[in-house]
Amino acid sequence: LAVTIAAFVPAEPWPENATLYQPLKEDQILLSDCASSLAVQAYLRMCGLPVQVVYRANAEYMSPSGKIPFIHVGNQVVSELGPIVQFTKAKGHSLSDGLDDVQRAEMKAYMELVNNMLLTAELYIQWCDDSTATEISRPRYSSPYSWPLNKILAYQKQWEVRRKMNAIGWGGKTLEQVYEDVSQCCQALSQRLGTQSYFFNKQPTELDALVFGHLFTILTTRLTSTELAERIKSYSNLLTENNISVSLSPLLVHSFLLSFPRL
Amino acid sequence: MAAPDELFCWEGDWGLPSVSTDCLVVLAYAQFAGAPLKLRKISNPWRSPSGSLPALRTNQKETLSRPSDIIIHLRKQKFNADYDLSAKEGADSLAFISLMEEKLMPALIYTFWIEPKNYVDVTRRWYAEHMPFPLNFFLPGRMQRQQLEKLRLLRGDERLEAGEELEKELYRDAVECMNLLSQRLGSHKFFFGDSPSSLDAYVFGHLAPILKCKLPNGKLQQHLKSLDNLTNFCTNILQLYFPKDGRESFSQKTSSQSEGGDFDHVPNKRRKQFLSALVALGAMLSYALLTGMVSIQHAHHEALEEPPDLQDIGSHHDHEDEGDG
Numbered sequence: 001l002a003v004t005i006a007a008f009v010p011a012e013p014w015p016e017n018a019t020l021y022q023p024l025k026e027d028q029i030l031l032s033d034c035a036s037s038l039a040v041q042a043y044l045r046m047c048g049l050p051v052q053v054v055y056r057a058n059a060e061y062m063s064p065s066g067k068i069p070f071i072h073v074g075n076q077v078v079s080e081l082g083p084i085v086q087f088t089k090a091k092g093h094s095l096s097d098g099l100d101d102v103q104r105a106e107m108k109a110y111m112e113l114v115n116n117m118l119l120t121a122e123l124y125i126q127w128c129d130d131s132t133a134t135e136i137s138r139p140r141y142s143s144p145y146s147w148p149l150n151k152i153l154a155y156q157k158q159w160e161v162r163r164k165m166n167a168i169g170w171g172g173k174t175l176e177q178v179y180e181d182v183s184q185c186c187q188a189l190s191q192r193l194g195t196q197s198y199f200f201n202k203q204p205t206e207l208d209a210l211v212f213g214h215l216f217t218i219l220t221t222r223l224t225s226t227e228l229a230e231r232i233k234s235y236s237n238l239l240t241e242n243n244i245s246v247s248l249s250p251l252l253v254h255s256f257l258l259s260f261p262r263l
Numbered sequence: 264m265a266a267p268d269e270l271f272c273w274e275g276d277w278g279l280p281s282v283s284t285d286c287l288v289v290l291a292y293a294q295f296a297g298a299p300l301k302l303r304k305i306s307n308p309w310r311s312p313s314g315s316l317p318a319l320r321t322n323q324k325e326t327l328s329r330p331s332d333i334i335i336h337l338r339k340q341k342f343n344a345d346y347d348l349s350a351k352e353g354a355d356s357l358a359f360i361s362l363m364e365e366k367l368m369p370a371l372i373y374t375f376w377i378e379p380k381n382y383v384d385v386t387r388r389w390y391a392e393h394m395p396f397p398l399n400f401f402l403p404g405r406m407q408r409q410q411l412e413k414l415r416l417l418r419g420d421e422r423l424e425a426g427e428e429l430e431k432e433l434y435r436d437a438v439e440c441m442n443l444l445s446q447r448l449g450s451h452k453f454f455f456g457d458s459p460s461s462l463d464a465y466v467f468g469h470l471a472p473i474l475k476c477k478l479p480n481g482k483l484q485q486h487l488k489s490l491d492n493l494t495n496f497c498t499n500i501l502q503l504y505f506p507k508d509g510r511e512s513f514s515q516k517t518s519s520q521s522e523g524g525d526f527d528h529v530p531n532k533r534r535k536q537f538l539s540a541l542v543a544l545g546a547m548l549s550y551a552l553l554t555g556m557v558s559i560q561h562a563h564h565e566a567l568e569e570p571p572d573l574q575d576i577g578s579h580h581d582h583e584d585e586g587d588g
Contacts, residue, residue, distance in 0.1 A: 067419065109359045116361035117361065184357065192351065
């Protein structure tokens, strides 16, 4: 019902009490979810839409698609960056209106590149690499729960991710090959960015938000090896992309750095 | 010169060199790059070195299965269709390939394997007809289960089932993807310049089956046909790089029309009819003999014994008569 109302009333105002849900910042959230959440937060800030971040241990289960993060706006619940971008567009807020058709095609393609290669690589490193899974992912993922639920949930999630990796053909890859894929993805992004400040038109778009979310999180998260961060650091123009943080509230960046004291 | 690598791939049909997207991608790239490959078109995945198709067996006896791995291998052998691409064009290739894998591939899986009418009428029938006995009984079903599992894992929904809503969502993404590809291609012959690259191979591999295969639920085909530049792109590649396969399908169509009916597609029809009649006859005869309905030797014995019985009675009467008289 709310959607049909939005179609008739142009630019229904963004409510003050919009909330974004994600898992617990200190102990529970993992690299991939953190990256996705930061991307959405960055995007909303770029649009100038205020949102309150709420931390819940069961955020994953509350989400309509099972993925983090999701936003609760009015009486609508939308999860993942793609649908959230469409949702805000329906409300009249968009960052990519100034793009022509070819540019929009490229933007969507590059966003899928990040999802297809970077996000999948993050999931692989978290759950398919035994040392990372044992030392970091499983303990963190199951930290809010007591025994034996924590063991069951952790192994269930690991099994689910490994099955997905097999289904898309990543099951047979070695860690080295995955790092190569990350390098390739970063190289492609670096080529596209060139010497510009943003990917398109001197203005940030959802692609910039997505790339920022992933790169910032990878650089500021401690894993069992620094290989991933090192690979990214070698593409220096992508690092200065983080000058997006200048346009965001310094508080956001500061609060994020606080949540990763181990760096 | 070293022996060429062997490529195992699915057979072709409907005017295509192969019915599988991954095989088409590899075949197209090999043609674009001019790589000499020994082609083995089979319809039995168990005969491939990796158990699945496509599979490339290199002359170091290594087996590669993923299309991206096979293309990387060919590039290392100096068969590089992306040689002339600038760094930015290479980056765009990667991005658009990811776009197709995320948005178009799920719809392809749905339309060929999950949509009930399409699967039963076309896909399962094609695989069952082309696979050898006894694989044709269980392998298509197993492949369908694998594809359903893959779609479930891609969407992150364990309880995914065929349905209107899922179809609408997947087709919407696929239509958007096709529109984006069409916008990027514009009025050019290939995506980058005048010679085809790996991106062209991937686009061809994904779109050609949609374009050529006649499916009962053909919404994707309808939309693709409305995008002229993509349709011309596919037919162009078929004409330029796979002329033989296009001609084969034409002759196949005319011969099947002259014979009429689907039953003539069954190979060795006469022999199978004769064998089944023989088996039936043999079964009936052995049943009759075993239950005793027909017994050849017993009838012979009774025929010999009967006259002596009559004679005994006759002689008995004579003796009685003589006894009295």
